[in-house]
Amino acid sequence: MATIEELNKTRVELREKLEQETRKVQELKGTAKREPIAKMSAEVVDSNPYSRLMALKRMGIVEDYEKIRSFSIAVVGVGGVGSVTAEMLTRCGIGKLLLFDYDKVELANMNRLFYQPHQAGLSKVEAAERTLREINPDVEFEVYNYNITTVDNFQHFMDRIRLGGKEKDKPVDLVLSCVDNFEARMAINTACNELGQSWFESGVSENAVSGHIQFIVPGDTSCFACAPPLVVATHTDERTLKKEGVCAASLPTTMAVVAGFLVQNVLKYLLKFGQVSYYLGYNALQDYFPTMRMKPNPQCDDTHCRKQQQLFQEREAAKPKVEVEKVEELAAVHEDNEWSIEIVSETTAEEAQAAQGDVPSLTHGVTVAYTKPVQQEADSSELVSNTELSLEDLMKQMQSL
Amino acid sequence: MATIEELNKTRVELREKLEQETRKVQELKGTAKREPIAKMSAEVVDSNPYSRLMALKRMGIVEDYEKIRSFSIAVVGVGGVGSVTAEMLTRCGIGKLLLFDYDKVELANMNRLFYQPHQAGLSKVEAAERTLREINPDVEFEVYNYNITTVDNFQHFMDRIRLGGKEKDKPVDLVLSCVDNFEARMAINTACNELGQSWFESGVSENAVSGHIQFIVPGDTSCFACAPPLVVATHTDERTLKKEGVCAASLPTTMAVVAGFLVQNVLKYLLKFGQVSYYLGYNALQDYFPTMRMKPNPQCDDTHCRKQQQLFQEREAAKPKVEVEKVEELAAVHEDNEWSIEIVSETTAEEAQAAQGDVPSLTHGVTVAYTKPVQQEADSSELVSNTELSLEDLMKQMQSL
Numbered sequence: 001m002a003t004i005e006e007l008n009k010t011r012v013e014l015r016e017k018l019e020q021e022t023r024k025v026q027e028l029k030g031t032a033k034r035e036p037i038a039k040m041s042a043e044v045v046d047s048n049p050y051s052r053l054m055a056l057k058r059m060g061i062v063e064d065y066e067k068i069r070s071f072s073i074a075v076v077g078v079g080g081v082g083s084v085t086a087e088m089l090t091r092c093g094i095g096k097l098l099l100f101d102y103d104k105v106e107l108a109n110m111n112r113l114f115y116q117p118h119q120a121g122l123s124k125v126e127a128a129e130r131t132l133r134e135i136n137p138d139v140e141f142e143v144y145n146y147n148i149t150t151v152d153n154f155q156h157f158m159d160r161i162r163l164g165g166k167e168k169d170k171p172v173d174l175v176l177s178c179v180d181n182f183e184a185r186m187a188i189n190t191a192c193n194e195l196g197q198s199w200f201e202s203g204v205s206e207n208a209v210s211g212h213i214q215f216i217v218p219g220d221t222s223c224f225a226c227a228p229p230l231v232v233a234t235h236t237d238e239r240t241l242k243k244e245g246v247c248a249a250s251l252p253t254t255m256a257v258v259a260g261f262l263v264q265n266v267l268k269y270l271l272k273f274g275q276v277s278y279y280l281g282y283n284a285l286q287d288y289f290p291t292m293r294m295k296p297n298p299q300c301d302d303t304h305c306r307k308q309q310q311l312f313q314e315r316e317a318a319k320p321k322v323e324v325e326k327v328e329e330l331a332a333v334h335e336d337n338e339w340s341i342e343i344v345s346e347t348t349a350e351e352a353q354a355a356q357g358d359v360p361s362l363t364h365g366v367t368v369a370y371t372k373p374v375q376q377e378a379d380s381s382e383l384v385s386n387t388e389l390s391l392e393d394l395m396k397q398m399q400s401l
Numbered sequence: 402m403a404t405i406e407e408l409n410k411t412r413v414e415l416r417e418k419l420e421q422e423t424r425k426v427q428e429l430k431g432t433a434k435r436e437p438i439a440k441m442s443a444e445v446v447d448s449n450p451y452s453r454l455m456a457l458k459r460m461g462i463v464e465d466y467e468k469i470r471s472f473s474i475a476v477v478g479v480g481g482v483g484s485v486t487a488e489m490l491t492r493c494g495i496g497k498l499l500l501f502d503y504d505k506v507e508l509a510n511m512n513r514l515f516y517q518p519h520q521a522g523l524s525k526v527e528a529a530e531r532t533l534r535e536i537n538p539d540v541e542f543e544v545y546n547y548n549i550t551t552v553d554n555f556q557h558f559m560d561r562i563r564l565g566g567k568e569k570d571k572p573v574d575l576v577l578s579c580v581d582n583f584e585a586r587m588a589i590n591t592a593c594n595e596l597g598q599s600w601f602e603s604g605v606s607e608n609a610v611s612g613h614i615q616f617i618v619p620g621d622t623s624c625f626a627c628a629p630p631l632v633v634a635t636h637t638d639e640r641t642l643k644k645e646g647v648c649a650a651s652l653p654t655t656m657a658v659v660a661g662f663l664v665q666n667v668l669k670y671l672l673k674f675g676q677v678s679y680y681l682g683y684n685a686l687q688d689y690f691p692t693m694r695m696k697p698n699p700q701c702d703d704t705h706c707r708k709q710q711q712l713f714q715e716r717e718a719a720k721p722k723v724e725v726e727k728v729e730e731l732a733a734v735h736e737d738n739e740w741s742i743e744i745v746s747e748t749t750a751e752e753a754q755a756a757q758g759d760v761p762s763l764t765h766g767v768t769v770a771y772t773k774p775v776q777q778e779a780d781s782s783e784l785v786s787n788t789e790l791s792l793e794d795l796m797k798q799m800q801s802l
Contacts, residue, residue, distance in 0.1 A: 002425070011422045018415040019519070024408050034508060034518035044648045046507035052609075053512050055650035059608040084514070088653040091512050106447035107435060111454050111492050113485070113514070116536055117435035118420075135517055207460040208453075209675065247445045249456035252489040253668065257661035264654040264685050274610065274686030284665050285675030289690045 036137045040066045040093065049136070050093060062271045069138075071173045071270050072096035072166040076148060076157075076188055078124045079103065080112035080250055081202055081211075082178030084259035087114060089139075090132045092267065095166040096140040097132070099125045100157065102147045112252050140166070149187045158191045174266060175199035178259075180248075182232050189224035192216065193304035196311070202262050208249040209284040211258040213265060213277070218305065219312030221278055222294035225302040257282055437538045441467045441494065450537070451494060463672045470539075472574045472671050473497035473567040477549060477589055479525045480504065481513035481651055482603055482612075483579030485660035488515060490540075491533045493668065496567040497541040498533070500526045501558065503548045513653050541567070550588045559592045575667060576600035579660075581649075583633050590625035593617065594705035597712070603663050609650040610685040612659040614666060616677060619706065620713030623695035626703040658683055 002010075034049065042054035056062040071094055075086050078101045086097055101124045105115045119127040125143035133141065142164060148157040164172045175197055177188045185201060192199045196218050204211040216223055224232075231238060261280050268274040281290040296309050403411075435450065443455035457463040472495055476487050479502045487498055502525045506516045520528040526544035534542065543565060549558040565573045576598055578589045586602060593600045597619050605612040617624055625633075632639060662681050669675040682691040697710050 007422055007425050011419060014415055014419040014422060018412060018419060021408055021412045021415060024403070034511065034521075044509075044646050046509045049508045049511035049518075051509050051648055052651040055648055056609060056652075058647070059650045061608050061610055061650065084657065087514060088657065091514065091653045093512075107450045108445075108447045108452050110435065110450040110536065111494075113488060113492065116532075117450075118535070120435075131517075134519070135511065207462050208457060209462055245445050246459070247452055247456055249460045249462065250453040251457075251665070251668070252492045253661045253665040256485065256489065256657045257665070260654045260658035260661060261688070264652070264658070265688075267652070267654065268686075275688070277688045280688050285669075287662070287666075287676070287678045287681050287690070287692060289688070291688060 034135075034137060040069070053092060062273050065271065067271060068093050068267075069095045070166050072098070072140075072164055072170075073266070074098040074100065074161055074164065074172045074175045076100045076175065076177050076184065077179035078128045079109070079178065079180060080252075080255040081204060081259045081262070082176070083112075083114035083124070083128055084256055085176060085178055085202075085263055086128055086132060087135070088259065088263040089266070090136045092263070093136065094139055096142070096164070096172075098142045098144070098160055098164050098172065099128055100144045100146070100148055101125050101128075102145055108247075112250060112255050147184075149183050154187060154191070157187075158195065161191055161197055162195055171195065171197060173270060176262060176266065177201045178262075181238055182229060183238060185224055186232060189216075190302065190304070193218050193223055193225075193302050193308055196308055200262055200266065202258055204250065204254055204258055206248040208251040208254055210282060211254050211284075212279065212281040213258060213262045214279045215265065215269070215276060219296065219308030219310075222296050223300060223302060223305045223308075225305060226297035226300045227294065228301075251284075254282070254284055257284075435536075435538060441470070454493060463674050466672065468672060469494050469668075470496045471567050473499070473541075473565055473571075474667070475499040475501065475562055475565065475573045475576045477501045477576065477578050477585065478580035479529045480510070480579065480581060481653075481656035482605060482660045482663070483577070484513075484515035484525070484529055485657055486577060486579055486603075486663055487529055487533060488536070489660065489664040490667070491537045493664070494537065495540055497543070497565070497573075499561055499565050499573065500529055500542070500544045501547070501549055502526050502529075503546055509648075513651060513656050548585075550584050555588060555592070558588075559596065562592055562598055563596055572596065572598060574671060577663060577667065578602045579663075582639055583630060584639060586625055587633060590617075591703065591705070594619050594624055594626075594703050594709055597709055601663055601667065603659055605651065605655055605659055607649040609652040609655055611683060612655050612685075613680065613682040614659060614663045614678070615680045616666065616670070620697065620709030620711075622679060623697050624701060624703060624706045624709075626706060627698035627701045628695065629702075652685075655683070655685055658685075 037050070040050045040054060041048055042051060042057065044051050044055075054065055057065050073089060073094060073096070075082050075089075075097060078086055078099050082099075082101070086099060089097060103124050105119045105122050105124055105127050107117060107120050109115050110117060114131075115124070115127060123145045125145050129141050129143045132139065142160065144153075144156075144160070146153045146156075148154055160172075161175055162171050163169050166173075175188060175192055177185055177199060179185055179188070188199060188201075191197070198215070198217045201214045201216060201224060202212065215221065230236075231241070261277075261282065265276050265280070269276045277291055278293040279291055281288075283289070296305060298306070298309065300306055300309075438451070441451045441455060442449055443452060443458065445452050445456075455466055458466050474490060474495060474497070476483050476490075476498060479487055479500050483500075483502070487500060490498060504525050506520045506523050506525055506528050508518060508521050510516050511518060515532075516525070516528060520532075524546045526546050530542050530544045533540065543561065545554075545557075545561070547554045547557075549555055561573075562576055563572050564570050567574075576589060576593055578586055578600060580586055580589070589600060589602075592598070599616070599618045602615040602617060602625060603613065616622065631637075632642070662678075662683065666677050666681070670677045678692055679694040680692055682689075684690070697706060699707070699710065701707055701710075
């Protein structure tokens with residue numbers, strides 16, 4: 001009788017032979033196996049796995065798509081949400097992925113996307129890495145088959161967040177929490193507060209029909225401990241809440257939607273397009289999507305959160321004043337704008353024509369609101385460029401209104 | 402030099418050997434390959450692929466989850482949205498899937514979920530069927546590698562919609578359009594109007610950052626031809642719009658969200674929970690989700706649509722009047738209710754207690770609004786059950802108010 005090790009050796013050999021044969025067929029058919037690609041190309045050919053992503057540039061959505069290769073992301077928990085999250089990032093051509101989980105693939109996971117029955121018994125991170133490398137060999141992987149909440153592992157986890165960037169010894173660009181318990185969320189929260197690391201939290205309800213994502217920027221937004229869930233606030237041991245023979249419900253739909261929202265907002269944040277949602281909920285029964293933004297709690301239990309709040313306020317205070325006001329004004333228009341109310345410009349096309357007269361030298365971020373129409377000799381006293389007042393005087397006048 | 406056929410034979414043999422070895426390892430490890438399961442069970446064990454789905458019953462979300470095995474669904478187009486849609490339905494344990502596509506897997510598809518590089522060159526329906534059967538051998542498959550828009554294929558396509566149900570010679574329960582062009586959408590629309598077949602349309606924009614799903618019930622809601630897109634209305638040949646060396650952008654995120662919305666609403670419709678959305682949009686840049694419902698166009702170009710409208714109105718008119726009013730009233734509360742305004746019951750717990758007195762025999766769909774509280778000898782003149790008036794008299798009184 002063969003041992004598991006011997007059988008696994010046979011399997012590896014068989015898999016290699018199968019891959020060789022597959023390659024031969026693909027060569028004959030003129031289709032290629034996915035080889036590493038040194039530089040992303042926008043060329044529209046069937047063999048280019050990046051053509052549909054690079055098209056985001058021509059479509060005017062993303063300015064510099066290739067930059068995605070410079071980012072490193074830690075995904076904590078590669079279950080129903082985390083595995084799909086990692087697959088999306090892999091297919092998008094992310095530079096590097098760090099995967100953390102200590103669970104094994106079971107047939108009971110087959111109601112969610114990603115894992116397949118033949119992987120049952122493998123550790124989730126091992127199974128995920130194998131599949132993801134085959135999908136995109138350009139992505140760099142680091143996988144850790146351990147529980148981040150134990151003392152030793154937590155220290156190692158923090159080190160990998162701090163030093164696991166795409167560039168040597170730089171931090172990762174984002175941490176994504178895709179775990180299914182509060183203890184792990186609190187561990188991620190603690191690490192990110194201490195490191196000042198931005199992260200996304202995600203979750204799906206026990207009845208499988210709602211979920212959410214939340215973007216947490218230490219010091220700027222509410223952290224996970226600022227308004228803790230009841231279980232956390234009461235220091236309840238979650239394990240005591242689990243009943244024998246009872247499990248949470250889950251659906252591949254809800255989990256894929258949450259993973260989709262998560263990675264979409266990660267892409268918007270990293271590649272600078274659209275508006276990043278600070279909180280986006282998904283109520284599947286009604287197809288309702290609440291959004292909100294929460295400020296940090298000055299009495300947060302986490303000392304590092306309070307420290308990050310102080311640092312954030314100091315950074316804000318140090319910013320040039322005009323620019324700060326401008327940014328806040330813009331933010332007010334877009335955030336929490338869930339009814340999608342649009343501000344329609346009252347400037348006519350004629351008014352918006354290029355300025356003809358002298359344009360004053362302006363601080364960065366400030367533009368002239370009205371310019372002199374081309375074919376009109378306007379009353380010069382009405383034009384900003386001809387006024388006797390300085391821009392600062394005008395600003396003061398406006399503020400006093 | 403071996404031919405493709407010979408190589409493919411070797412691959413099949415190698416794959417079988419590999420599967421044998423894998424089974425041996427799994428037996429030694431005590432993990433099992435996914436064998437067909439005769440009856441869905443709610444047992445919470447690692448080897449049960451349905452435990453998390455059957456938990457929807459205990460959570461009070463779905464009354465009869467096992468019913469999913471009695472449904473048959475046709476998925477037209479198994480690309481970025483359709484493949485993920487088919488995978489979700491497979492993992493949920495749908496009874497039967499009919500897949501239609503005539504495209505091949507290419508490396509250029511690798512920026513979306515589902516297909517893997519080693520499948521490049523295979524037809525999409527063949528690759529999809531293989532993967533899906535391995536994930537869930539309980540699902541029945543019919544796959545068609547052809548273009549539904551040619552005359553012969555269209556007739557066959559219609560026959561499969563009409564006769565491809567889970568029960569022999571019954572129609573499918575739903576058709577899901579996951580195609581990427583208007584010609585195919587119009588073909589599906591034509592078939593479903595003629596057959597009176599409910600279907601879902603789905604789509605993702607060329608710039609990859611928005612998408613939608615739409616539920617179309619012939620005669621009841623607007624069909625695809627009732628308010629046709631410009632390309633259709635002007636009879637433009639889409640192929641003339643494509644430019645050499647230019648392709649549409651796509652993202653795995655947007656496509657998975659659209660597939661998630663699609664299958665979630667399919668599940669709500671089939672298993673009768675939550676509210677089915679008639680139209681749900683996804684604007685990824687702003688995380689904005691428009692909903693709406695459109696009535697059919699009495700001047701629709703499609704004669705079968707106009708006929709279905711007439712049949713629908715006849716069916717509505719034939720319904721018992723009381724029930725019609727009841728249904729419409731309920732619908733008005735939930736539909737287009739995108740601000741999620743809830744109606745809070747003003748009935749107290751005491752008032753809602755089981756009736757004590759005689760309950761009148763009521764028409765189906767009508768219930769007694771107030772019942773006699775248990776521990777209270779109420780003034781009998783106030784109770785419906787003791788009034789001299791018949792229910793019909795009461796209804797008339799109420800209508801005249």
